[in-house]
Amino acid sequence: MAGRPADGPAKKSRDNPAGNPANGLAAKLKLSLDEDQLMNCMRCGFCLPACPTYRETGVEAESPRGRIALMKAAFDGVMEPAAGFIEQMDHCLGCRACETACPADVKYGRLLEQARDAIEDAPGVRSGWARVLRRAVFRGVFPHPRRMRLLGGALKLYRRSGLARLARASGALKLLPPHLAEMERILPDAAGDGVVARVGPRLAAAGGEPVAKVGLFRGCIMDILFTDTNVRTAELLAEAGFEVVIPDAQVCCGALHAHGGDTAAARELARRNIRAFREAGVDHVVSNAGGCGALLVEYGHLLEDDPEWADDAAWFAARVIDVAELLLRRGRPLAFASPEPVRVTYQDSCHLRNVMKSSGAPRALIAGVEGADYCEMKEADRCCGSAGIYNITQPEMSGAILESKMEHANATGADIILTSNPGCLLQMKLGVARHGDPSRTDAMHVVDFLHERLRRSNVKHS
Numbered sequence: 001m002a003g004r005p006a007d008g009p010a011k012k013s014r015d016n017p018a019g020n021p022a023n024g025l026a027a028k029l030k031l032s033l034d035e036d037q038l039m040n041c042m043r044c045g046f047c048l049p050a051c052p053t054y055r056e057t058g059v060e061a062e063s064p065r066g067r068i069a070l071m072k073a074a075f076d077g078v079m080e081p082a083a084g085f086i087e088q089m090d091h092c093l094g095c096r097a098c099e100t101a102c103p104a105d106v107k108y109g110r111l112l113e114q115a116r117d118a119i120e121d122a123p124g125v126r127s128g129w130a131r132v133l134r135r136a137v138f139r140g141v142f143p144h145p146r147r148m149r150l151l152g153g154a155l156k157l158y159r160r161s162g163l164a165r166l167a168r169a170s171g172a173l174k175l176l177p178p179h180l181a182e183m184e185r186i187l188p189d190a191a192g193d194g195v196v197a198r199v200g201p202r203l204a205a206a207g208g209e210p211v212a213k214v215g216l217f218r219g220c221i222m223d224i225l226f227t228d229t230n231v232r233t234a235e236l237l238a239e240a241g242f243e244v245v246i247p248d249a250q251v252c253c254g255a256l257h258a259h260g261g262d263t264a265a266a267r268e269l270a271r272r273n274i275r276a277f278r279e280a281g282v283d284h285v286v287s288n289a290g291g292c293g294a295l296l297v298e299y300g301h302l303l304e305d306d307p308e309w310a311d312d313a314a315w316f317a318a319r320v321i322d323v324a325e326l327l328l329r330r331g332r333p334l335a336f337a338s339p340e341p342v343r344v345t346y347q348d349s350c351h352l353r354n355v356m357k358s359s360g361a362p363r364a365l366i367a368g369v370e371g372a373d374y375c376e377m378k379e380a381d382r383c384c385g386s387a388g389i390y391n392i393t394q395p396e397m398s399g400a401i402l403e404s405k406m407e408h409a410n411a412t413g414a415d416i417i418l419t420s421n422p423g424c425l426l427q428m429k430l431g432v433a434r435h436g437d438p439s440r441t442d443a444m445h446v447v448d449f450l451h452e453r454l455r456r457s458n459v460k461h462s
């Protein structure tokens with residue numbers, strides 16, 4: 001945090017949005033919120049039908065327009081922000097569907113982050129063990145790849161040593177809130193090693209001269225829970241003619257920090273990632289997780305007021321691309337064939353669609369698989385209720401949104417629900433367990449589905 005000069009109040013900055021830590025939430029909001037964005041909202045309400053929380057409740061305060069009105073009232077000093085204000089900011093999924101519907105181009109996602117930053121920063125607003133635990137995990141574990149791998153190893157041990165069976169059989173899981181006990185069942189087997197341990201730091205392009213040199217963003221949770229997906233992402237890219245490097249100095253993207261009101265931590269992680277990929281000299285930074293990619297693509301904005309990093313952040317952001325988009329746009333054509341007929345549907349990752357603006361590429365790749373019958377799901381562009389850790393912190397609203405989602409998913413008759421983000425994937429698995437038929441329906445990452453159906457050549461690992 002910036003220090004306070006002797007001759008006046010501390011300067012407001014993104015690392016120190018409040019300037020004076022003694023201020024309450026109202027003062028924090030006054031200093032954090034972007035007045036231009038608040039003023040841009042003309043209250044037309046075009047965003048309301050796009051908003052999942054408004055659609056579930058029909059309550060104006062649960063809509064983007066309502067939340068912006070609350071922020072503006074607090075900013076103007078006509079309302080003292082209290083528990084109701086904080087609750088509405090917490091209820092927002094951060095899916096940013098409202099931005100795509102807004103004719104005035106209101107940057108709602110930025111306003112939300114600024115509001116959450118103020119809430120986290122204001123003294124006495126957040127307290128208790130939940131905040132302490134979250135800070136400890138977000139700052140003490142996620143940014144440290146080695147600690148993440150230790151966590152992955154512990155999860156692996158839990159699953160494979162019989163401890164998981166014991167916990168279930170003994171009823172110990174009943175001590176957890178029901179939604180957490182359900183989650184325990186759908187978590188994949190953690191590998192505990194990570195993509196670099198599997199394939200090395202570099203894969204040579206198949207078929208001669210590389211099309212481009214790309215850096216794989218491996219993620220933090222992604223790399224311990226979905227290591228296989230990371231490996232397959234690297235292999236698909238190499239098959240499509242890309243030289244793939246996986247810089248080992250990269251860290252967590254910072255999305256959970258930024259969305260949870262810890263922008264300072266997100267900025268620090270951004271700097272470390274930019275340095276890692278800059279040094280690797282890549283043409284593209286490839287993400288296979290919509291939630292991570294959406295923050296990576298906004299690093300330019302995140303560090304725009306940092307004179308030392310602004311140019312490098314813009315360099316980095318301009319190179320971020322989702323794996324499906326890159327395969328389709330620049331890769332050598334790959335042939336995919338399903339060994340047996342399969343009906344599939346696709347659930348958009350909100351951040352991939354609404355922030356990275358990619359929705360056609362995954363669909364085009366899936367529909368191009370020989371033997372796959374692609375069926376578009378009604379309202380596939382609506383949030384599934386996962387939203388980072390929303391399904392843990394707001395289980396009721398998340399559960400209601402998931403129930404509607406699964407009605408549409410089940411109506412497609414799909415054997416496999418595909419998606420492009422680990423959080424959405426787990427939520428879809430939860431949805432199948434709760435409202436579907438796990439014996440006939442599965443949920444998969446698009447990369448895993450494509451990789452299983454790839455007609456391969458040869459990829460060299462090094």
Ligand code: SF4
Pocket residue numbers: 050051052053054062063064067091092093094095096097098099108
């Ligand atoms: S981010 Fe999503 S949940 Fe939040 S206000 Fe916008 S549309 Fe509604």
Ligand code: SF4
Pocket residue numbers: 040041042043044045046047048064065068098101102103104105106
């Ligand atoms: S669509 Fe945009 S301008 Fe209209 S109410 Fe929503 S946020 Fe405001």
